[in-house]
Amino acid sequence: MSLRFAGYAALFDRPDRGGDMIRAGAFQPLPPRVPLLWDHAGPPIGTIETLAEDARGLRVIGALPDGPRADRLRAAPPGLSFGYRVKRAARQGTYRELLSLDLIEVSLVSAPMQPLARVYFIEEN
Template identity: 45%
Template sequence: MSASLRISGYASLFNQTDLSGDVVSQGAFAASILALPDGRLPMLFGHETSAPIGVWDRVVEDRTGLFVSGQLIGGSGEADRIATLIRQGAVSGLSIGYRVRRSGRNQTGRLLTELDLWEVSVVAFPMLRSARITQIDDLLPSHKGNMAYA
């Protein structure tokens, strides 16, 4: 059985200091989200660009932070293993891959005010400890070939 999952969570939260001292300000992702082709973003595991594991098809900035929801596409041994790790809670972190377009300084390090968002990864240890998967839904093939939630 394919281990496809729909996962959702906050990949970044505003005004929280990550382990490197960076803080993302509200609005930092707005321009980058508008420029996304088809509103989609690659889903990676551990920022490994050579082997995407799925696609984030909902990427929104709200008052809290950067919310993402997408499908981990099962069917390969590695993707199925990652899906199992997520289901079991062994891997629950989210991490953003980006380029800084504008930033300033704050007491702890950088204040990131505009980011060019490249990808969001599923990780074991996120730099921002509160960036986590918050919902997991199994996807099952329906009789019409479309995906259905379990």
């Protein structure tokens, strides 16, 4: 059995704890595939099935094989985060606007930089 989840790895127009604010379109063009990691480290722990920008942010649907990490996800849905390289940014008052990014990976994390970047839905496969 495996576990599927959905959530947002990034939210647009909301500052994160580090003072960055991602703007809509920043992830375009989306890469065809990115790895799913645990806390931005180690080998991939599952797969990202769908990545898409919508009006809210970067929506993610992923899957984990059954095991300890899937058990942790079931017990307490974690946050989501992403690794990236900045291609274009601008200073906007106290925030850095991220206008264009290279998406490197998506991670399940215990404490996301963007507090609202979370897993919102879990289902058994």
